[in-house]
Amino acid sequence: MKSSTSTAKHLGDRFWLPVASLGSLLVLWHLVSTFSGLGAYVLPSPLTVAVTLVSDAPIWANQLKSTLVLTLAGFGISLVAALVLGVLLDQAPRLERFLRPLLVLSQTVPAFFLYPLLLIALGFGFLPLLVVVVIACFFPLLVTFHQGLGSTDSNLVDLFRSLGASRWQIVARVRLPSALPALFSGLRITLAYALTACVLGEYMGAQEGLGVYMARSFKSFSPAKVLTAITVVSLLSFTFYQVAAVLENLFLKGYRR
Amino acid sequence: MSLLSLEAIDHDYEDLPVLRAIDLSLAEGEHLAVLGPSGCGKSTLLRLVTGLETPTRGRITYRGEDITGVPGHFGFMGQQDLLLPWKRLWENAGLALLLRGVPKADVRKVVEARLADVGLEGFADYYPHQLSGGMRQRAAFLRTSLANRDLLLLDEPFGALDVLLRSQLQAWLAEILRRENSTLILVTHSVEEALLLAERVVVLGPAPGTPLLEEKVASAGAPFDERPYLPEFLAQKKRILAALLGR
Structure with a gap:
């Protein structure tokens, strides 16, 4: 009872x-x-936003596709790059010491401020936006993953060494699994960064995407549409967070202590 | 021929001398306890045997083969169970076999055949967080035993457990050692534990650790439960404590 x-x-x-x-x-x-x-002109009620959300669904759903593809592609590229470089930095302390100042510096530059420069360099389209998303995600993912690798219990490494494990067996069987909890917390936050960077980039200048829908809503002086765009971005971000949480539970099933 | 020999071992950490003039040999099936004050290099001695560190001078042989500074021959068990939290019990216990490339199905069979020996029958698929402290230590013991059944290296294996559990596991270990005829090096700071589980005791002096006293355990042949109350046990405990305290 x-x-x-x-x-x-x-x-x-x-x-x-x-x-x-x-x-x-x-x-x-x-x-x-x-x-x-x-007044409704400045702050429409949630009901008005809900009605706009439904009536504008074909429009924002069309824009959502582009944002989703860009966000996930940029995030995926960053994740693979962060995993590879993270392991290299972990295994090569001199390389880590060489790159550390650049990594710290990179954390201080907001990625989307580079977007106008990227537009000039790469032209209007998919590529500059992808680069912004990759830059926004890559460093936080790398830093959390690298810290996770560094937090591996040295006694566990000693145990593996005493059992004759090779260097790569230690990486694959101890260091990578030890870094997973840190990687997943980085991953949840970084997915939100990826979406924000993508939408902001689209807002600053792109042909399609939720950011473009938001910019058009601003230009048409329609707060209901602006709030609709914000709601869609928030819901998408929330979905990403939940998917990451499900994956985390799946991958870290045995990690509870 | 002795199973394991440590010949004229000196060891330094950079300029700090840690161990001096260690000469030890271990016969097959013998149980040796190494005692000493904190910081005397007892744990370092085991790290040298496992090959995790290479002695500054001297050599270590196992069955006549020089294994100085070469890991991969033995597992060790310390205060922490060091079970991988993301692996099930059978994978943790069979770790040495998995690292040697033995197929998973075979490892599982080997581990399952030994689970009853350590009182963990039916727990093969449990994660470490689902086991009690005592069960985790027994799983760690099985991992050590499956790495090399001939020689077990235990470093304060029950040091992190409460008195009751510690005493239960000491009795359990004594029974396993008797049954399996394994050779043992036990590092401990407890004189009582050393006298309960070993047949020979080496006492190291304060850093740099060097052998102060080496004795056979007088009560080794007596039944386990009676040993702590025997006059020879108490007399030896008193003598070793006096050596440790420098009296």
Whole structure:
């Protein structure tokens, strides 16, 4: 009896509390929109945004495809590059010391500010946007993955060495699995970075994508459409986060201590 | 011919002398305990035997073959169980075999055949976090034993456990050692544990560790449960403690 009560409480905490917090936000938004005197022209109600979300679905769904492909392609390229370079840096401390200042410096440059330069260099289209997404994702992924590799328990490495494991057996069987929890936390955050970089790039100048839809909505003085675009981006970001969380649970099944 | 020999071993960490004049040999089936104060180089001695470190001077032979600084001959077990949290029990226990390229199905069979010996029958598919502290230590012991059944290297294996569990596992280990006729080097700071599990004790002095005292355990032939109460056990414990305290 006691355990079924605590299970119900646990489910309530996991499901209903987040629903309640999102519901409160919508109610607050509706109240501000209705009673603040800002007017629907400045702050449309959530209901108006919901109606626009449905009526504009064919338009934003069309733009969504491009954003999705660019975000995932850029993220995928960054992930592979970060995994390869992360292992190399981990295994070659001199290379790591050589590249460290560049890596630190790279973290301080917001990727999307490079976009105008990339537009000039690479022209209008898919490539400059892809490069921005790759730059935005690559360094956070590399840094978290490299830190994860560095956090490997040295006693575990000693155990493997004492059992005669080769250098690459140690990388594959100890260092990589030890880095997975750090990699996954980096991955969840970086997916959101990838989407933001992509949409911002599209907003600054592209032929298609959710950023283009957002820019057009601004230009047509339609706050409902702007908020629709923001909602779509938020929902996409939320979906990415949830997919990453499912993958994390799947891959890190035995990691609980 | 002795199973393992350490000949004229000196070892330094950079300029710091850690071990001096270590000459030890171990016969097959013998159980040796190495005692000493903290920092005297007891654990380093095991690292030298496993090949994780190469002694500054001297050599180590196993069955007549020079294995100085060459890892891959033995597993070791320390205070931490060092089970891989992402692997199931059978994969953890069979780690040495998996690293040698033995097919997974065969490793599983070998491990399952030994699980009953360590009281873990039916737990092959459990993850470490699903096991108790004592079960994890027994799984770590099986991993060490499957790496090389001939020579077991244990470094304070029960040091992180509570007194009750420690005493249960000491009795369990004594039974396993008796049954399997394995050779053992046990590093410990507990005089009582050394006298309970070994037949010969070497006491190292403070750093740099050098043998102060080497004795056969007088109570080694007596039943395990009775040993701690025998006069010869108590007298030897007192003598070794006095050597450790420099009296």
